[in-house]
Amino acid sequence: MSSLFAFPGQGAQQVGMLHQLPTECSACLLEASDALGEDVLALDSAEALKSTRAVQLCLLVAGVAGARLLMARSPAPDYVAGLSIGAYAAAVVAGSLDFADAVRLVALRGELMQRAYPQGYGMTAILGLDQATVERLLAEAEGPVYLANINADNQLVIAGSDAAMATVAERARALSAGAAKRLAMSVPSHCTLLETPARELADVFAGVELRRPAIRYLSGTTARPVFDPERLRDDLAFNMCRVIDWHGTLRTAYERGVRLHVELPPGAVLSGLARRVFEQGTVVAFQGARLDTLDALLRQEVSQTR
Known part of the structure; x- marks a missing residue:
């Protein structure tokens, strides 16, 4: 071991x-x-x-x-x-x-x-949805927003503009995501x-x-x-x-x-x-x-x- x-x-x-x-x-x-x-x-x-x-x-x-x-x-x-x-x-x-x-x-x-990216961008954690579902939401979103972190099967992080992330987060909650939380990140990392x-x-x-x-x-x-x-x-x-x-x-x-x-x-x-x-x-x-x-x-x- x-x-x-x-x-x-x-x-x-x-x-x-x-x-x-x-x-x-x-x-x-x-x-x-x-x-x-x-x-x-x-x-x-x-x-x-x-x-x-x-x-x-x-x-x-x-x-x-x-x-x-x-x-x-x-x-x-x-x-x-x-x-x-x-x-x-x-x-x-x-x-x-x-x-x-x-x-x-x-x-x-x-x-x-x-x-x-001094302002207007960042990262958001989405819990409770699988990767395929989140990627579909990202594909449907208007504005720059991307998959950034795969932390667990149902714990993903997205990165992009505040407006685009807010839209994805709202749609994720409508699909019964456990949480869609803006992180303490001021840059859109990992995209x-x-x-x-x-x-x-x-x-x-x-x-x-x-x-x-x-x-x-x-x-x-x-x-x-x-x-x-x-x-x-x-x-x-x-x-x-x-x-x-x-x-x-x-x-x-x-x-x-x-x-x-x-x-x-x-x-x-x-x-x-x-x-x-x-x-x-x-x-x-x-x-x-x-x-x-x-x-x-x-x-x-x-x-x-x-």
Whole structure:
């Protein structure tokens, strides 16, 4: 049996998320501040988190800091995966991308996304309808709106203009959707609307060194392992404009023998999704768990594979 470190995406952010990290994470926070040229602890206030750039940087730093703390005392995971921006933390922890490079790339990523759509666009979660039904609603909608995330069989996210999303949400409710909720996202991620900023990011990414993952990296878009550095570069640079198949990623992990799913900070959004897949496994979130408990679980997975 194997273990997976899962890194959350935008929407999981919390006010004070970096300040809430254990004191042992201070070196990681300092490293991020040095790479960024500013104090990252200034980025997790309520006001700062209105910025896409700040949100994405906080998620990267929190995920890497939590993973490094665990790996300093416990066996490394067998797999890593990240939802959207979480993929950057996954690549750092896999040993493929230097943390300082990731910090600078994520800062640029957030700026490009925010600049492309400063207002009038975003994302909406639709619960209780299957993918075919939601795709039919999208095809019937007027205005730009697209499928963005497949989080579960009946938990999907759409992205596009506020007006188009509102129309789809209204029709989804009429079909007895459990919920159709506008998310705390100011950009239409994971659809063709972000193809131009993705290409701009890819141009900068071309000058950054990437290595073959030392820990198996699962792509949140293809739901498959990525080994080649150039394929990983493409996966990271363009994941902002590609549909996220998180449900497929979790199923791939489970089919490959993963039975311990550890969600890195912040929050426990991914844990709720994982419990639907890991029926005979263990799902735990870093936030709210004791370090010795997490250590024991990771060591148990190692002992069971011998």
